[in-house]
Amino acid sequence: MIRADLATIPSYAPGRRLEDALKLSSNEVSFAPLPAAIEAVTEAASSANRYPDMGAVELRKALAEHLEVELEQVTVGNGSSALCQQLVQATCNAGDEVIFPWRSFEAYPIFAQVAEAKPVAIPLTAEHNHDLDAMAAAITERTRLIFICNPNNPSGTTITQQQFDDFMAKVPEQVVVALDEAYFEFNRAEDTPLATEEIKRFSNVIGLRTFSKAYGLAGLRVGYAFGDSELITAMNKVAIPFAVSSVAQAAALASLNAADELMERVEETVEKRTLVAQALGTAPTQANFVWIPGPNTAELAEKFATQGVVIRAFPEGARITVTNASEVEHLITAWEAINAG
Known part of the structure; x- marks a missing residue:
């Protein structure tokens, strides 16, 4: 009754929660949604008995103006993670390949396997950054999609413009490159590619951003993708109808207007x-987190938990979200206590 290959697909693991602990495991922001967003949500909730605008036209118009692209070059989804999955479904048949850095966003291999595509994970460099040379060398005739997470989650590193240019020179035109910029608003690197510019240079580049991180709307789930209109249309064809609620659309629009x-x-x-x-x-x-590389991070996470702080442990290291002054003070105090013990 159930696909046999599902047994090999790992379940997505959300950030750990502990009652009364400081949660720094999910890269959420500490502040509430902007006042304008809360007001918009309240107003939109009164018409929750009606279906939302499936095309999210008002929000997409605002995003198109914000990004300086045409309306048909923008789509929205149930968080940028849903758009990642739509991109896999729109580009891959069974047996096709999806290349991504590792460790990076843990859903990349899951999305590939759900679509019966082959996930191709390329280890990060010693500096915990994308190994773009190795990613380019991994391209085969079955490669359909490449994810680049910039800044990378969970290492917080960015690639340079020259590295990206050299990489794109090796990527065939029929292979889609997704620039996942979920942490774009936190990025202060001067020498790094931006999806808004790269989609003008390459028709096979798609940008991905979200309202879940910097905009503080993680609980409402709104992401957006932008690029070649033909690719955007294909992504829409595999989208779940009415995936972005009217409440989420209203909050995103209000937040965008209060940038x-x-x-x-x-x-x-x-x-x-x-x-x-x-x-x-x-x-x-x-990004809005720091990265502690090392193999013993599960032990470190437990030590933080005893200090009332929850962090995210991976086999390759630990990721700790950075929020505001008071929570940072709590974090540093916990770190000092751990090291003093």
């Missing part, structure tokens, strides 16, 4: 991540 207010909040995180990196001795990061 200046949003960025004031983001700057606090950008400032505090430098303090956290220095205190914990981690490498610089361009």
Whole structure:
């Protein structure tokens, strides 16, 4: 009754929760949605008995203007993760290949396997960044899609413009490259590609961004993709109808219109991540988290839990979300207690 291959697909693991603990395991922001977004949600909830606009036209128009693209070059989905899955479904048949860095967003291999495509994981470099040379060398005649997570989750590293240019010179035109920029608003790297520019240069590049992180709408699930209109149309064909609720659309639109207010909040995180990196001795990061590489991070996570802090442990390291001043103070105090013990 059930596909046999599902036994080989890992379940997506959300960030751990502990009652009364500081949750720094899911890269959420600490502040509530913007006041304009809360007001929009309240108003939209009164008509929740009606289906949302399936085309999300008003939100897409605002995004198209924001991104300086045409309306048909933008689509929205139930978080950028849903759009990643739609992109796999739109590009891959059974047996086709999806290349991605590893470790990176843990859903990439899951999305590939769900579509019966072959996940091709390319290890990060010693500096915990994309090995673009190895990713390019892994391209075969079955390759249909390549994910580049920039800044990378969970390492927080970014690629340079020259690295991307050299990489794209090796990518066949029929292979789609997804620039996953879920942490775009936190990125302060001056020398790194931006999807808004790359889609103008390459018809096979698709940009992916989200309202779940910097915009503080993780609980409402709104992401957006932009690029070649033909690819966007294909993604829409495999989308779940009415995937973005009317409440989520209203909140995203209000948040987008209050971007200046949003960025004031983001700057606090950008400032505090430098303090956290220095205190914990981690490498610089361009996202709202820091990365502690190493094999014994499950033990480290348990030590943090005893201090009332929840972090995310992976086999290759630990990721710790950076939020605001008070939570950073709690984090650093916990770190000092762990090391003193």
